[in-house]
Amino acid sequence: MHEFAIARALIDVAEDAARRAAARRIVGLNARIGVLRQVDALLLSEAFAAARGGTACCDAELRVEPVQTELECPACRAAFNSRAWDWRCPRCGAEGENPRGGEELELVSIEVDDDDDSGDSQGPGEERPRRRREPCPV
């Protein structure tokens, strides 16, 4: 169940990125996760929902783009994407070689709500995403 550790780490990185951008409220996280990481999408979304309470991501949505592994066919030389753990060439059935990609585990971007707290403009140094704003939806 490394999904919980990954959810917590996603929130940490998103909060830090928001802080650097002097943004407060994170409404979306866009992540890329390679298939080789063996991160279960459902478990990750449940872990994220459990971990986000009380953080700047407390009502943020997590979107994950899965990244497949690219392979080369040794027989017909076709380049193709793995289908989950099936590494066979879709054209001729030979086992693919030279896997590339699929190990990604990165936060690509965050979406922040800039309508929030419009009247409250502090200097950038003091800007902090609040760890608690309102009670989070459960």
Place this chain on the structure above:
Amino acid sequence: MTTIPVIRKVLEKNDRAAAENRARFDAAGVMCINILGGAGCGKTLLLEALLPHLRHALRIGVLEGDLATTRDAERIAALDVPVAQLLTDGGCHLTAPHVQRALPSIPLSQLDLLLVENVGNPICPANFDLGEHLRLAVLSVAEGEDKPAKYPLLFRGAHAIVLSKLDLLPFVQFNVQQVRREVQRINPAAPVFETAATTRHGIEPLGTWVLERVRANRPLRR
């Protein structure tokens, strides 16, 4: 609503701690090997077989990762090897900060090799860099021949793969040649060692490989 580009590694905090650990190992002239594999695949027994073989040539310390109990550390301590037990308290993998916290209890400056036995789990530990220089993936024949395909990250990230409990081959369904082909497909560069720790079968070639890797890493101070 504004989109802010981030493009940062999700596990960057762990990776930073891992880089600090690696820098400490390098400064002390210690090579660190992270040993991964499922629960009951024979990691501790492999260490018990390997340590007597290596200790005439290397000064070795061991970190034992577990969810609970200090049983593995006691087994290693019985061999008179410096050892610390890392307890994750239910956590399914070691992280770089776990290792960082344990380092003060190991005499790093007096070692050539630090072996870290990860929590028994073929999935989660493979995602977390501890600051090691090498990874050893252990698969017992009792676990089944489909495991390289089911847990590819474990085998893809390994510098060597140890097949363990070969003495159980008559009793289980495990085609060694097929597993070698599967491993080759996932990780063509890694050597595969066939071992049976109880009979010491294959321990010597594995020990020689470890020794060569430690020596290639830097001249030994002795």
